[in-house]
Amino acid sequence: MNPRVAVVVLAVGKYTRFLKGFLESGEKYFLVGLRVTYYIFTDNEQDVPNVTLSEGRKITILPVPSAKRWQDVVLSKMKWATVTIDKQIRNEADYLFMMDVDSVFHNRFGAESLSQMSAVLHRAFYKTHQRDQFPYERRPESKAYIPAGEGDYYYTAAVWGGYLEDMYRLVKYCYEQSEEDAKNNIEAVWQEESHLNKYFLYN
Template sequence: MFKTNSCQEKNWSIGDLTMKPGVSYAQPSTQTGRTDVNSVTNWNVPLVWEGTFDPVVIDAIYQKMDPRVAVVVFAVGKYTRFLKGFMESGEKHFLVGFRVTYYIFTDNKDDVPKIEFGKGRGVSIIAVPSANRWQDVVLGRMKWATITIDKQIRNEADYLFMMDIDSVFHNRFGAESLSRLSAVLHRGYYKNTDRDKFPYERRPLSKAYIPAGAGDYYYTAAVWGGYLEDMYQLVKYCHEQSVEDSKNKIEAVWQEESHLNRYLLYNKPTKVLSPEYLWSDYDQKPADIKVIRISQLVKNYAEVRPNGGH
C-alpha cells in the first residue's frame, strides 16, 4: 500500500480500514465507553483518549499498510542531553513494531548517543547551526525542517511527527495517533471553556492573528504529526508566516505554536489527540488522564536555553 513516495496518492485513509483475518480482540460495544470526556470534535473527527480505541485493532490496520514514520527533533546546544532518554523510551513505547526513523537536527553530532534500535528503526543526523536565543531555535525548526523534508525526508517517510526533545515516553504511543493531520490538545488549556482565554496571537499585525470570539482548541507545538505532504505544507506555512512577521518587525507570542494554531483553526485536524499525548512532569495527573504517554521533563530553562528564560 505504501509503494509510492507521494502521500497524496494514498487514499486509504478515507475508507481502507482492512486488516488480516484471525486477529483476536474484544467485541466493541455501542453502550459502554468513556463518558467523562468528549471523544469527538464538532467537525466529527476522533478526539483520542485511553479507552476510546482498541490497540490490537488499530495496530493491525496500520501495520498492514506498513508505513514509514519520521520523527523530527531538534537537539541544539545543551538540549543534546535529552536525546538518550527520548530515543530509548521511544524504542519501548513509540509505534513499536513500525518502521521509524529519528531525524536528529543538531549542532553537535558527536553528542548523539549510540543506542540499540528495533528492526526497521534507526537515526539520521542533520547538522544545523547554533543559536543565540531559544526563540531562534524554535523559529529555526520550521526553516530547517522545511528544507530537509523537501530534500531528504520526503523520499524516506510516509508520516512525520514534530516533537520536542526534552520529553520521555512512558506508555504506548501507537497507531491511534496516525491520521492525515493529528494535533495534540495543550495540557494547560484543554479544560478551558472560554476561547477568548486561549493564548492565541491577538495582535492583528501578526500572521498568526486569531480574532476574539474565534477558536476551537489550543494545540501544543511540542507534538504534532500527519501525512508527510500535509505536514510539509504545515511546517512550510509556519516558516513562511514567521518570515512575514519578521519583515513586519513582529514575532508571534508563542512563535510557531501561534502559527500552528492559526493554521489548524482554518484547516481542521483530522484527528485530535488528548493531553495524554503530551503531558508535563510539572503537573499532577488529573482523573481524566488515565495514562501519560509522553511527558515533558522538569528542567532549569535558564541553564539549558542559550539566553535563559521560560
C-alpha cells in the same frame, strides 16, 4: 501496509541532554514494530547518544548552526524541517511527526495515531482555561493573528503529525508565516505554535 514514519526533533545547545530519554522511551513505546527514522537536527553531533534501536529503526543526524536566542532556535526548526523534507525525508517517509525533544514516552503510542493530521491539546490549558484565555496571537500585525472572540481548541507544538505531504504544507506554512512576521519586525507570541493554531482554526 508497512508505513515509514519520520520523527523530526531539534536538539540544539543544551537540549542534546534530552535525546537519551526521548529515544530510549521512543523505542519502548513509540510505534513499536513499525519503521521509524528519527531525524535529529543538532549543532553538536558528538553529544548524540548511542541508543540501541530495534529492527527497522534508525537515526539520521542533520547538522544545523547554533543560535543564541531560544526563539530563534525554535523557529529555525520550521526552516530546517521544510528544507530537509523537500530534499530528503519526502523520499524516505510516508508519515511525519514533529516533536519536542524534551519529551518522554510513558505509554503506548500506537498506529492509531497515524492519520492525515493529528495534534494534541496543550496540557496547560484544556482543563483549566476558557477559550478567550487561550494564548493565541491577538496582535493584528502578526500573521498568526486570531481576532478576539475566535478560537476553539489550543494545540501544543510539542507533538503533531500526519501524512508527509500534509505535514510538509503545514511546516512550510509555519516557516513562511514566521518569515513574514520577521520582515514586519514581529514574532508571534508562541512562535510556530501560534501559526499552527491559526492554521488548525481556519483549515
